[in-house]
Amino acid sequence: MGNGASADAASSASNGPVTTPLSPPQSARSATVVKRNKQFQEVELKPTPSSGSGDKPQSRGQHSRSGDKPQSRGQQHQQQTTSSRNQTQQNPRKGDDVGASGTTGRQSQPNRSSSPKEEDIVFETFYHRSGKEFQCIYQSGMRFYLDDWGSKEWQPFPKRWYNEGLLVTNSIVKDDADPRNSGSGASGSGGNGQGSQGGQRRSRGGGQDDREGYIMHPTRGKLPTYIFYKKHNVHMYMDKDTGSWMRLPIGWELNHPLVKELVDQVEEAIPHWNDRHEILAMLRSCNYDPDECINIYMHLEGDEWLKVPKTAKDAKAFIAKDEKIAELEMKVRNLEIEVQKYKAEKEEAETLLKSQAEKISDLETETKQTEAQLMVLGGRPRTAARLRSKTPAPVVKERVNPQDIETLNGHAMDLRKVHTRLKMDVQRYMDSMKDMVRQLGPAMAKMKASETSQMGELEEVRALYRKEALQRKLLYNQLQELRGNIRVFCRARKDDNATNCLKFPSDQDIVATHPQYGKKIFSFDKVFDPSATQEQIFEDTKPIVSSCVDGYNVCLMAYGQTGSGKTFTMMGPESNPGINIRAVKELFQVCQDRAETQTFTMKVSIVEIYNETVVDLLNSDAKVLELRTAGNKVNIPGITEIPIKAVDDIKKIMKMGDKNRTTASTKMNSTSSRSHLLLMLSLEGLDKVTGAVSNGTLTLCDLAGSERISKTEAEGQRLVEAAAINKSLSALGQVFTALRTSQLHVPYRNSKLTQILQPSLGGDAKACLFVNISPDEFNFQETISTLTFGSSARQIALGQAKQNIKKGPGRGND
Ligand SMILES: Nc1ncnc2c1ncn2[C@@H]1O[C@H](COP(=O)(O)OP(=O)(O)OP(=O)(O)O)[C@@H](O)[C@H]1O
Structure with a gap:
């Protein structure tokens, strides 16, 4: 942990490039990312003329083979995969949109018999020189990338990126209208619309990514598919006869107490799904995560293919x-x-x-x-x-012929x-x-x-x-729901009197130097130097905050030693507010933008956790609260929830909370820096058309100072406080570790803090951790400890974030 990422970078220098064409981007993320970063430093990619002739981009494989050292098996494998990528790099796609820079040399394309048509979908991976990877899609002359967190849409591919990395084409999904385009592995839909066959766009022997394909769904049409690599739990038993571990048959596994409990949980949530074998099969595919299992079933309930046919x-x-x-x-x-x-x-x-x-x-x-x-x-x-007979005839001149x-x-x-x-x-x-x-x-x-x-x-x-x-x-949202990883931002506070020990080589790296302890390098999703403004800080958290409107559980936390700027970041002064006020403003704005189709109800609670006691700060008597966990949910009976309708309301409520906190701290003889402060917003959205109800939560958490007991040299009550803080912050660290190592049991119950944060840290949430540090050399060791904690949290993959939406009874949902 700690600066493990940098350590990896250093060790990878001799290993040569790591290309994992068959692995999805989230596997072994941080490690490979840094290795790739190293390559980008070593390989200079020069723009080539748009004709595609002349200089070809220097391939990774060429570079890695330059060493004369004998190769290990692993290296040979790397070279094989790399060489297949080199092949792809030497065939820039014709007529591709290369942006203003015209750097076609940076783009690679597998050696294919046919160029992509306008309507084809081209899947690509963009390797940014910062070490990040992005999934891209190119279609109809437009390229988009999938940001790896927070945002709701495919983003237009920035032009400047053509100069900042490498695009690798993974696959082309041809338009099915022309049967001649079908690859050998591809098959279209059946004549009756039931054609369920999927397609893989490339031959297995072709050295290309055979994980990508598609299925023709009877009602949803063509759905792109990808076989993701994920670490899965496999339940085995020790076979005494052979002395080896064997996979548990489903029928046996159903009798295992833990599995039984999981199946019961799913059955309880979906009573009409009473095939326990089927539930267990689904649980297995969900890595024994009952929430994911339930969610999959709920999302696809009534789906054509799920309904029938079994015979x-x-x-x-x-x-x-x-x-x-x-x-x-x-x-x-x-x-x-x-x-x-x-x-x-x-x-x-x-x-x-x-x-x-x-x-x-x-x-x-x-x-x-x-x-x-x-x-x-x-x-x-x-x-x-007649006239003549009665009267004497007048003399009439005959005029008519x-x-x-x-x-x-x-x-x-x-x-x-x-x-x-x-x-x-x-x-x-x-x-x-x-x-x-x-x-x-x-x-x-x-x-x-x-x-x-x-x-x-x-x-x-x-x-x-x-x-x-x-x-x-929903599925589109899921697709775009970036991996939902915890994001870790580092912010160094402004301190004009400090002996500065920090350097900021890039907006993702930070270097801490001390004459006695040496130099340490850390990388984060974003590093804010002391000059960063409150606006800049919020700008990067905005997408994650607004996703709460879509029914996600979102959590923002500030961690760091006392005086490092946690409260400044979360709350800020009235004239220059921090994340809290800005987040609520943003939520109101998003709700207003959607007023035509949705109505929203927002409620707020504020609690303080002091010495493992949860106190309701919206209750003037500073009522002590109990926590009750049910599955992934935490209920707090009796907590005060105040509905808010405008930003001013939240300001008033925060003032009330602050006043009660002071009263409570006097009562308990505590100081604010020794307790965790949690502002919890719940947002319920009702879709006027479909009647669907979404439930999102936003938890804004100003953690207690993280300094260690030894340094504070506390005694008496201060020692008890410090022990409680230590307990909760170490519990937070343990939860991060359990999540990082995909443990079946995540120890949320080890502290009140982790218990209350469970829904926001579990597998279906989006979290953002600010590590606040002081630039002062005097605080070097605390700073290193904070940065190490942040680095460790950064390596967690929470899994796909999920929305909490219940189907409505209304129109359009039948
Ligand atoms: N980025 C910043 N720019 C200007 N002043 C800052 C910044 N960060 C912190 N400060 C100032 O530093 C002091 C300590 O900050 P703050 O109270 O936010 O620290 P803290 O980590 O929340 O401490 P505690 O754990 O005691 O609550 C405050 O006076 C605050 O105004």
Whole structure:
């Protein structure tokens, strides 16, 4: 521990490069990271012209082979794996986005027969010269990297990084639309959507990463997969006959008391999952972690593949059901097309009918006019004759030519014929219209009936889609949920009067030098020198804080000797607040941004742990609290929880807590630096659409001073205090060690501090430890002790962080 990372770096210099193409990034993380860092110092990577010709990047393998020493087996293996990577490095991908720098020489590409297409997904690893590794994805001309903690999204790949490290292509997942792209190991989905076969994109003999592949899920579509290397517990028994250790059969293992307890725990959480063999099988795959086992089951509950089929008969029925659904969907589509067709025809016929009716009315008007004209013209002589018989005939000059009358009569006759013909046409059209309407009637009724029944099915499909979308979001979050490792930041306080013993060669390294004790180097996720501002400190913790809104348990702790700046970092002065106030502000901001879709309730409690006693600081009587552990949860019956709605509320509550702390300390004759202060925020989010409820917690912890008893030379009560602090801080160290070494039993119960922090330090949380140090040479030994503690904590892999979300009963969750 301690500066183990640096020690590794030194020892790795002679070992040559370490390339672990088959290992996921989190395996043996810190050790290999430093080794790689060393290589980057040794191998200068020069940008090459974008044509890809000319200088090739100097490969690691070439460099490592330069030594003449005979090789060990391990070295030979390293060289083999390295040489396969060298091969990949010498084939820069054509047309790749290399950023502004155009440093294609820094990128490597396996020797493949085909270049990636726009829609292909290229998996890559970026080795930053700082020693960090990042998983990257390149698609459609864009490259993203997965930050290794805290953030919620794939981040755009920074351009400057092209000059700061090496990109290694791991694999290309081809677009399935073109069957020619399928690799030998790949197989697409089955015709009925049940195709469960996964694909591996490369041949096993090709020396490439055969851990990557994909599966075609019946509802989720194409899911990238990766076979992660993880250290797993294997339960064995000693076989007396052979004298060797044998793996316990599941049936036997179920009788083991510890395993029984774990299975009971899962069964209790999911009562309807009553196949104990299955539970144990899942537990085995979860490394005997019941929480992970429960979470997997909960996330995938109702999943198509989990439901069935267990027998070939079931499988057939399942497929038949799917075919039926597909058939029904097809029917709906056809019927919808037919309805559209009928609607169009009906509209056409109606338009025609209307125009014909207009024509008829025009013709009728015309006919009436003509008849009137005829009456006028044809009736005149007869009228004149009648008049002549009664009265003496006046002298009338005949003005109308009889021939004209004849012509007009002829026209009238023609018009009548046309009129009659048109009338017959209209009648015919009307009849055919009526026929059409008669035919349409039942078809429409049929359509309506089937539409109603199909609407139900469509609604079901929609509900399924909404559920899938939610699950996809969850899985996406999981994918991006970076390894959830504890992050360790180091902050050196400002002290103008100190004899400075610290140097800061980079933002991840710190060197402490003492004329008597020599020089020590430590590395952290981030090192803040004394000039770092409160804003800068918070900026790096922001992503982890805001993930509490998504239902994660988050914990920020400040560790260090008295006077090293823990309270300054966590609380800070009113004019320049520390993490506490800024974190709450940030949480309110995130909640406000999501107000359209979610509502949040925030509650706060403040407790102090003094001499292994938990005191409620929001209770004016400084009530002593009990801790009750249930699984991974800790209940504190009777604790005061105050709801907060604005940042000002938290300020008032903190003042109240501070006042009560002073009262309590007077009562107990203690000083604030001798107790741990914990500000605990619980955040419940309700998704307005799905009804899902998320429960996140944020614990902000200002630990008691870590100085050792010998130095404080305490007596009496101070000795008891120091012993209690020692006990709790060593318990914290033991918990870190147990987590680091993946022990089945993590000793959370060894102190009140670790007990209360269990949910934030367990396998499903995100934690951030600030190690606060003084730059003064006088404090050198305490500083080294603090830095060693921080280094040890840094090597812990908490596992994937998990959200605490319960499905809601509401829409979209059915
Ligand atoms: N980065 C900093 N810049 C300026 N002043 C600082 C900084 N860090 C600490 N200080 C000052 O140093 C003094 C001690 O810091 P602080 O009280 O935060 O230490 P502590 O580790 O919390 O001590 P204790 O264990 O006694 O609570 C305070 O006066 C604080 O204002």
